[in-house]
Ligand SMILES: [Zn+2]
């Protein structure tokens with residue numbers, strides 16, 4: 001209990017030598033973690049095993065990271081916490097985030113009025129432990145394909161924490177001096193030592209609950225009137241979000257520095273992750289669009305010139321297929337330059353139209369005599385099938401059947417819809433159904 005934290009030998013915890021390779025450290029960790037795993041320990045030793053296990057994890061976290069290992073080799077555990085006053089009280093868990101924050105998160109810049117010079121590698125400075133930069137605030141933003149085509153600017157009001165301008169983020173009245181927190185001696189953190197095994201002690205740092213980790217505070221009468229010592233106030237701000245034409249699902253729009261503010265910290269960004277809404281008419285892949293080209297059987301056979309669809313910007317798209325050119329079911333037509341805009345250019349992707357032919361319904365003709373005329377008009381005689389046996393049966397067909405029933409109830413993998421997926425025949429079946 002009385003050993004200073006520097007006495008911890010992380011290499012010893014993992015049972016490896018000081019010049020162990022990364023692989024050896026990993027191996028040592030696995031071995032030590034396995035032997036100290038709390039689940040394997042008998043009931044009465046479980047607590048001790050738990051502590052040992054955490055120490056093993058912590059040792060591995062530090063030694064497996066090149067930067068942290070170097071810091072540890074140079075300065076021992078002091079690299080992670082310079083305040084070594086013997087706390088003596090066990091409690092709390094090993095918090096790696098705290099260690100990382102101490103190593104990397106702490107601001108190096110001179111901070112007015114905070115006292116305490118930055119120590120080596122940023123470790124050991126008193127005062128609040130604040131990451132250099134605030135966290136980004138991410139959220140999804142649903143947007144229609146029309147808006148992605150045209151681009152969109154939208155304004156919204158956001159409530160965020162800003163540094164109190166009255167006290168400039170100190171939390172105190174003008175000229176008032178903050179009181180150094182006695183509990184943590186201005187560190188903002190309390191270091192407690194925790195026994196992790198025979199002769200092994202691990203430092204544990206926790207936020208000081210008296211000063212909320214700031215290391216100092218103002219007496220009530222000295223607190224800033226506007227923020228009441230909190231150092232930030234809530235502010236409503238109207239923000240503008242611009243989504244350029246051609247933006248895609250998954251892209252991020254960043255409002256740099258619009259996240260919550262904290263004193264002595266660069267605010268994070270507000271980040272919008274674009275989510276493209278499904279569209280009734282168009283499918284999109286990259287800068288290309290696709291849509292159904294719905295035409296009648298007459299149009300498929302005789303051509304047409306008409307508006308076939310309304311584009312995302314409201315324009316009608318007119319297409320001409322001259323007489324004599326026949327469109328097949330599922331035929332693909334490419335219209336160059338009618339896809340989505342391409343960002344930072346005046347180019348656009350292409351539009352792929354897929355022919356869907358609407359066949360007439362049963363009994364569509366009014367004059368039965370016209371049927372034979374139509375038959376004569378259309379090319380080709382029916383295919384002649386030679387029946388070598390000379391035996392022919394006349395059958396009845398249900399014209400409203402489905403391939404779902406093909407092999408239904410059997411465990412044959414060729415049964416049902418899977419058979420349809422093979423393509424080929426499926427197209428013909430669909431046409432017959434229409
Ligand atoms: Zn204030």
Ligand SMILES: [Zn+2]
Pocket residue numbers: 181182183184185186187188189208209210211212213214215216
């Ligand atoms: Zn404190």
